[in-house]
Amino acid sequence: MALCFLLHVAALALSKYSIEDGVIYASYTSTCYSIFASYSVLQQERYWDILRQTRSLVGVLQQASREVDKEMDQSHRGAARIGVGQAFAAAVVFVGLAIDAAVHDRYFTPLWPLIPLAGDWGRYAASASSNFTVVIGAIAFSAVVNAVLTVSGVLAGMHRVLAARLEALAHPDEVAEVVRLHRHVRRLTLELSDFFAGNLVHLMCCTFVNSVIATLQVLANDVSGTTFGMILSLAISFAPLAYASQEVSDASLALSTAAYHAATSGLVTLGEARALLMLMRVADSTPALRCRGVGRLSLPGAGHTVSQYYSVIQTLRNKV
Numbered sequence: 001m002a003l004c005f006l007l008h009v010a011a012l013a014l015s016k017y018s019i020e021d022g023v024i025y026a027s028y029t030s031t032c033y034s035i036f037a038s039y040s041v042l043q044q045e046r047y048w049d050i051l052r053q054t055r056s057l058v059g060v061l062q063q064a065s066r067e068v069d070k071e072m073d074q075s076h077r078g079a080a081r082i083g084v085g086q087a088f089a090a091a092v093v094f095v096g097l098a099i100d101a102a103v104h105d106r107y108f109t110p111l112w113p114l115i116p117l118a119g120d121w122g123r124y125a126a127s128a129s130s131n132f133t134v135v136i137g138a139i140a141f142s143a144v145v146n147a148v149l150t151v152s153g154v155l156a157g158m159h160r161v162l163a164a165r166l167e168a169l170a171h172p173d174e175v176a177e178v179v180r181l182h183r184h185v186r187r188l189t190l191e192l193s194d195f196f197a198g199n200l201v202h203l204m205c206c207t208f209v210n211s212v213i214a215t216l217q218v219l220a221n222d223v224s225g226t227t228f229g230m231i232l233s234l235a236i237s238f239a240p241l242a243y244a245s246q247e248v249s250d251a252s253l254a255l256s257t258a259a260y261h262a263a264t265s266g267l268v269t270l271g272e273a274r275a276l277l278m279l280m281r282v283a284d285s286t287p288a289l290r291c292r293g294v295g296r297l298s299l300p301g302a303g304h305t306v307s308q309y310y311s312v313i314q315t316l317r318n319k320v
Helices: 002-013 019-042 045-064 067-104 119-168 174-203 205-219 227-263 270-284 299-319
Strands: none
Touching (some): 045 174, 119 227
């Protein structure tokens, strides 16, 4: 991939390709970078350990509360909807590539400089191999993103289940059990946040780059068949991560509120009230997914980032 990119840069410097070709190669390069980052995440033992811990903790909570099954189903349905959306966005991109090839006789051939003497059939083969590579890599990218969304949804559901148990207080030992389980849920939530704080920026590289390219194309009235698919990538990948992070934060805050009401209800002992107040203080420090360069992911933060992004784009457009 590095050799291919250098060949593209050399070709652009020699004016063999147009600026439009350079935009296509920039999009392809950022996509491949995110794909490599996805495979890198899949190869890390810490990633699989987080998934194993999540599954184990779900099993523990399932034995204590039937509400966990409902929360798990909700998380799986949410991740499935995101997966369908990602597949739709990918289909839009490849349909756009096919339209460009049919209407403008342009083929997506970022590997073309490696086979300069192969003729038209070589060009078709390069285009097919490039598209196949991106499709296979997109599976890994989608798997990692959906895993983050699923685990985040499960963790948010665990917080809500613990909050419901505190609101009910059906058993004398309920408070100690909730405090013990929250310690594990909190630790796993912070583990997920810390692990993906450095990885999300690499995973989202293609989303950010393609969104910038697509926005500039729209502002320049130079829309191609792939523009709308690249714009969709931001709504399909980044926005759900911000929403999942917000859900974890809100669920932790709901647990803090439930702990406060339980501690001040007069139905618990002094020691249990102290434990609940400590839980409340910990849960008040709401956890969230983080991305280096973007910061804490949340719905207000995502809205602020998008507004700043469009402000910069508008400024660039006015300058040009």
